[in-house]
Structure formats: C-alpha cells, structure tokens
Amino acid sequence: MSTFRLVDTILERISEDLISDDVLAVLVSKTRASRYGLVNRAIAHGDLVHIRQGLYLLAERYRRRKVNLFELAERIYGPSYVSLESALSYHGWIPEAVYEVTSSSIKRSREFHTPIGTFSFKSVSKNAFYIGVERVVSDQTIFFMANPWKALMDYIYVYKKDWKSLEPVRKSLRVEDEFLNEVDSELLDELLESYGSQRVRKFILGIQKEIRK
Numbered sequence: 001m002s003t004f005r006l007v008d009t010i011l012e013r014i015s016e017d018l019i020s021d022d023v024l025a026v027l028v029s030k031t032r033a034s035r036y037g038l039v040n041r042a043i044a045h046g047d048l049v050h051i052r053q054g055l056y057l058l059a060e061r062y063r064r065r066k067v068n069l070f071e072l073a074e075r076i077y078g079p080s081y082v083s084l085e086s087a088l089s090y091h092g093w094i095p096e097a098v099y100e101v102t103s104s105s106i107k108r109s110r111e112f113h114t115p116i117g118t119f120s121f122k123s124v125s126k127n128a129f130y131i132g133v134e135r136v137v138s139d140q141t142i143f144f145m146a147n148p149w150k151a152l153m154d155y156i157y158v159y160k161k162d163w164k165s166l167e168p169v170r171k172s173l174r175v176e177d178e179f180l181n182e183v184d185s186e187l188l189d190e191l192l193e194s195y196g197s198q199r200v201r202k203f204i205l206g207i208q209k210e211i212r213k
Contacts, residue, residue: 006038007047007062017063018075021054051114052076068141069117073101076112077121080105081133081144084122084158087151093175104129104146104154122158128194132187149184150191153204157197164206183211 009027010019021035028035039056042048049057055075057067070082070090084102088094100118106126112119132150136143146154155173156163169175185208192204 006042007058010058011062015064017058017065017067018051018072019048019056019058049115051116052112057116065140067116068139068143069101069119070136070143070145071141072116073103073119073121074143076114076119077103077105077107077110079107079129080121081130081146083124083146083151083154085155087146088148088155088173088175090145091148091151091179093148093152093179094173104158122154124154124157125195125197125200127196128153128191131190131194147184147187148179149187153191153195153200156200156203157195160199161203162199163203165210166207183207185211 006028013027014023016023024035024039025032028038030038039048043050043056047059047062049059051057051072057063057072070086073082074080080103082090082101083104085094085096085098086100086102089096089098100120102120102122104124105121106129107121107123109123110121112121132147132153133144134147136145152169155161161168163169166180169180170177188204188207192201192208195201195204
C-alpha cells in the first residue's frame with residue numbers, strides 16, 4: 001500500500017481528521033511494524049502530522065474542518081480540561097493573547113510541542129477536578145472548559161500564589177472589576193469544600209470576606 005493509498009483509505013473510511021493508532025489498526029490489516037512504516041512514510045511525505053506518540057492529524061490540504069486546539073488538547077493528554085491562562089483569555093478576563101493551550105489534568109504535568117502549537121498540562125487537585133468545568137459544543141467540536149473562577153483557582157494552585165484578596169488579580173492579571181464583581185458564590189463554596197490546597201482555600205476565604213464588606 002502506498003502512502004497515497006493510506007491517506008485515501010483514511011479519507012474514505014473515517015470522518016475525523018485526527019487519527020490514532022487504534023483506528024489505524026482497524027483500517028489497515030497489517031502488522032504493527034508495517035503500519036508504523038506506512039505512517040512514517042505518510043509523515044515524511046507531508047500527508048500526516050505527528051502530534052504525539054500514537055496520534056496523528058491529516059495534513060492541512062486533506063482536512064475536512066478547521067482544527068479546534070481546545071478539542072485537540074484533550075485528545076493529546078486526558079483526562080484534562082482547558083484552564084489557567086487559556087480559559088481566562090477565552091472568557092475575556094485577561095487581555096493578553098495566549099500562545100499555547102494551557103490545560104489542567106489529574107495526571108502529572110506535561111508539555112507537548114507539536115507542529116500546530118504547544119500544549120501545556122498542569123497537575124491539579126483530583127477532588128475538585130470537574131467542579132466548575134463546562135462542556136462546550138461549538139462548530140462540530142466538543143471540549144471541556146474551566147469556568148473563569150475555576151481557572152483562577154487552578155492558577156493559584158499551579159503557580160503557588162499567596163493571594164488573599166482580589167487586588168493581586170487586578171494588578172498581576174489585569175482582570176477588570178466588571179468580571180470580578182460577578183462573583184459565583186455557590187461555585188466558590190463548592191471549591192472551598194473540595195480543593196485541598198491551603199493557598200486556594202485562603203484565597204477563597206479572602207474573596208468571601210471582601211464581598212461581604
């Protein structure tokens with residue numbers, strides 16, 4: 001089977017542009033070594049893009065839809081959800097453009113440099129993992145995104161910030177009051193109960209004290 005036949009087979013038989021080794025094992029009835037050779041030739045020819053071990057993306061000229069980097073992040077390293085700077089930027093809380101996709105994971109922290117971008121995964125508390133995380137469906141894509149308050153708590157946890165009020169959030173992250181004034185009290189209560197980090201707990205208690213004034 002030629003490189004072009006491999007790409008043609010992928011295009012004919014599956015609708016996704018992202019292909020895993022498991023999918024290739026179904027599409028191509030050859031030995032693992034033979035499939036590996038076919039994939040390597042497809043990558044060398046520019047028909048497939050290597051994302052990580054066992055995960056490949058069709059070259060841009062073959063793709064049926066635009067790549068959603070947030071959706072791709074979960075396929076690269078899961079379970080995970082978009083958080084930290086990427087989530088804060090997505091919700092419009094921080095003004096800076098984010099040049100890598102930042103996610104939270106219950107597994108160890110990892111970073112992946114791929115031909116279509118850098119993906120950073122930070123390890124966070126398992127107990128509070130899915131609290132404040134929303135499932136987003138957009139343009140035939142599905143991904144999980146942290147609520148901005150959850151992303152902020154992850155930020156405190158990951159970067160070990162000893163913040164006890166919202167003032168450092170205004171100064172360091174330049175988050176506007178229009179966002180900070182809309183406090184999700186129920187979510188903060190839930191995160192306070194679930195997040196084991198003393199830094200996060202002190203930050204939430206500081207916010208709660210501040211909004212009660």
